[in-house]
Amino acid sequence: MSVDLNSRPRLAAGCRMGENNKQRVLLMPERALRLNGPSLEIVSRCDGKYTVAQIIGELQLLYSKAEPHKVEQDILGYLELLQKERALDFDV
């Protein structure tokens, strides 16, 4: 299942961001994912407004020392993973 660059990811039903003891987490049924650095930057932008392309663009700027193509591939892989876990919906 490939991710559409023009789609707008948002947290799926039952999923929300949380925090405990300064650690940001993604909360969902029976699971919690710790969010740090890149994962936090990606998930924070999954608000139904950013397109996937925009998320990639901003993170490429944020992580300017990293190779842009790798940033893109990592983000797409991470988004696809979260979609499979049912943590994200993609609005077209």
Place this chain on the structure above:
Amino acid sequence: MPTAINNPLALVAELTHRCPLHCVYCSNPLELQSRSNELSTEIWSGVFKEAAAAGVLQADFTGGEPLARPDIVDLVRNARSAGLYVSLITSGLPLDEAKLEALVQAGLDHFQLSFQGAREETANDISGTKSQQRKLRVLQWLKRYRIGLTLNFVIHRRNIDELEEMLAIVEDSGAGRVEFASVQYYGWAFANRDNLLPTRQQLDRCVKLLHRAEEHLSGKTRIVFVVPDYYAKFPKPCVGGWGRKLMLITPSGDALPCHAAPVIPGLKFANVKNRSLREIWEHSEAFQKFRGEDWMQEPCKSCDRRAQDFGGCRCQAMLLTGDANATDPVCSLAPQRPKVDAVLAKINDGRTAGAELASPVVISADKINWLYRANPV
């Protein structure tokens, strides 16, 4: 000396042992706690605050039936304002549209609805109540809300052949998640075990069907399934390890490392009415009992998997071998594995290894002598 412990991540809040259903697979203890001993709304509120302060992220409201608590909406609200993610693990009864609306407004994150079967006759037989139509109605109401939804089909020999029909219910519901939860043999389930364990043939068919369903539902519904551990090669890392991730509070406020822990003789449980949650987690006798590796026997003691599955389930070891320190006998490396093999041999028609079943196992139409879950006084 037990190793350094991390903080608890999940709080299982057993709000009551009362329940409108009488499921034969219930994992509650045979000795159910009385209504008169249930913790008040205020005490639970304190527990939620202490849990969040101790690092807990998620509260699972369960029982018995959590909806049997008249203060359930307040409990949800209190847990949310304490900073917890709130799941309701429920039969869906008793519930009306106004109460469901109130629960969602109070901040309920996740609704996990149990199903005892796909067919009404099966569901009613297993639960000892006429509940199926009401559950299906709750599914329709839930479509109005954007909250997490899991359908939990409790799977065993008597309903595993209804899998396709179960999947149809899942698809119609639009649920993000479905658990095909193989019965685990504690409490009432243990008493009814020989009528519940599926056959190998049934499991093979189930696994094949679910692989196909996973592809079909990919991106829409996540499927969670594990075979009953009697059929596995290695044991489950029960509750993520004793005293490592989870704390369970009983209706009267006892703090347990897992729901079945009372089967282990000599364990004294601390109570949230007179000790802080953090103190109980870090220091209470029950939580310390099986932390670290000093308690392990061989083969666990020197096994490569011991940090992965922690020797399996202490309560299961107790139930099946009489020794809570023993290797969980479902493990293929356990000296007492033959005990489990003997149970499976009976279930799979008493045939010797190697003999094939000529036709699918016929499910007896005879009335089974179930031990139905009673209600506490």
